Amino acid sequence: MANQTKYNQILDALQTLLAKKNIQTISVSEIAQTAGIGKGSIYYYFPSKSAILEALIERSYQPSLMTAHQLTQQKDISPFTRMAQIFQACRDSSRDFLSKDSQVSPLDERERSFLHQKYLHHLITELKPDLTEIICQGIERGEIHFDYPSALSEIVLIVLTVKIDNTLLPSSREEIEDTIQGLISLLEKGTGNPSGSLNFLKV
Numbered sequence: 001m002a003n004q005t006k007y008n009q010i011l012d013a014l015q016t017l018l019a020k021k022n023i024q025t026i027s028v029s030e031i032a033q034t035a036g037i038g039k040g041s042i043y044y045y046f047p048s049k050s051a052i053l054e055a056l057i058e059r060s061y062q063p064s065l066m067t068a069h070q071l072t073q074q075k076d077i078s079p080f081t082r083m084a085q086i087f088q089a090c091r092d093s094s095r096d097f098l099s100k101d102s103q104v105s106p107l108d109e110r111e112r113s114f115l116h117q118k119y120l121h122h123l124i125t126e127l128k129p130d131l132t133e134i135i136c137q138g139i140e141r142g143e144i145h146f147d148y149p150s151a152l153s154e155i156v157l158i159v160l161t162v163k164i165d166n167t168l169l170p171s172s173r174e175e176i177e178d179t180i181q182g183l184i185s186l187l188e189k190g191t192g193n194p195s196g197s198l199n200f201l202k203v
Contacts (some may be wrong), residue, residue, distance in 0.1 A: 007045050009035040011056045023053065023115065059124045064089040064123070068130040072137075079138030080198055082119070083156075086131065090123060091164050124157045131157060138191075145192035159183050 013035035017026045028049055032039040046052045067089040071082040091131040138144035146152050160183070162169060163176050171179070184198050 006035075006037060007055075008059075010042060010045060010052060010077065011059055014052050014056055018115070023049075053118065054122070057119055059125055060119070061090075061093050062128070064093045065126050065130075067097050068127055072133045075137055077203065079134045079141070079143060082134050085129065086127065086134075087160055087164075090127070090161065093123075120161050123161055124154070127157055128153050143191075143193075146190055152187075157185070158181065 010031060013031045016034055017030060019183070026049065028042050029039050031049070031052065032042050035042075044051075046055065064086070068086045071077070071085060074082065089160070105127065128150070132150045135144055135153055136148040139146065139149060159179065163171070163179055185195070187193070188195055188198050
């Protein structure tokens with residue numbers, strides 16, 4: 001990257017504009033003006049507005065993804081403990097995004113849903129390989145008994161990210177806790193662990 005400062009200025013500019021306008025109505029020219037750089041400079045770093053949005057999403061969850069990648073290497077730690085740490089990191093990142101989003105009053109529900117779907121898609125896609133690797137390590141150690149580690153990873157991520165985000169299917173705190181407890185119960189039964197052994201996975 002030729003100039004990381006300008007790169008981040010562009011992302012910051014889009015984030016600022018999203019607090020005032022719908023993504024569909026934001027132009028590349030407005031992003032450039034808000035960033036304080038020329039429009040031509042935008043295209044040096046990004047081919048399109050969509051690419052800027054994707055980069056903003058990636059930056060928002062970069063700490064969580066780095067945590068997940070690092071945890072795949074820490075084989076001395078229980079796979080379930082590492083899973084819990086990943087979920088905690090995801091929750092923190094999601095809360096940070098949601099706290100910013102809660103200040104975005106001009107956005108309608110369709111726009112907010114669109115942005116959240118982009119965030120969820122990125123998070124699930126990027127986390128799945130690391131979580132699958134951790135589950136495979138648990139299988140090798142005899143701590144997890146399951147024949148489809150990739151599928152298990154995807155199921156867990158879909159349920160947890162949707163519930164953590166709580167916008168695609170708004171639920172009360174009690175409903176979220178019930179769903180996560182149900183997921184934990186299924187994990188315990190499906191992976192051959194005794195009831196109550198995975199309660200620390202709660203997020």
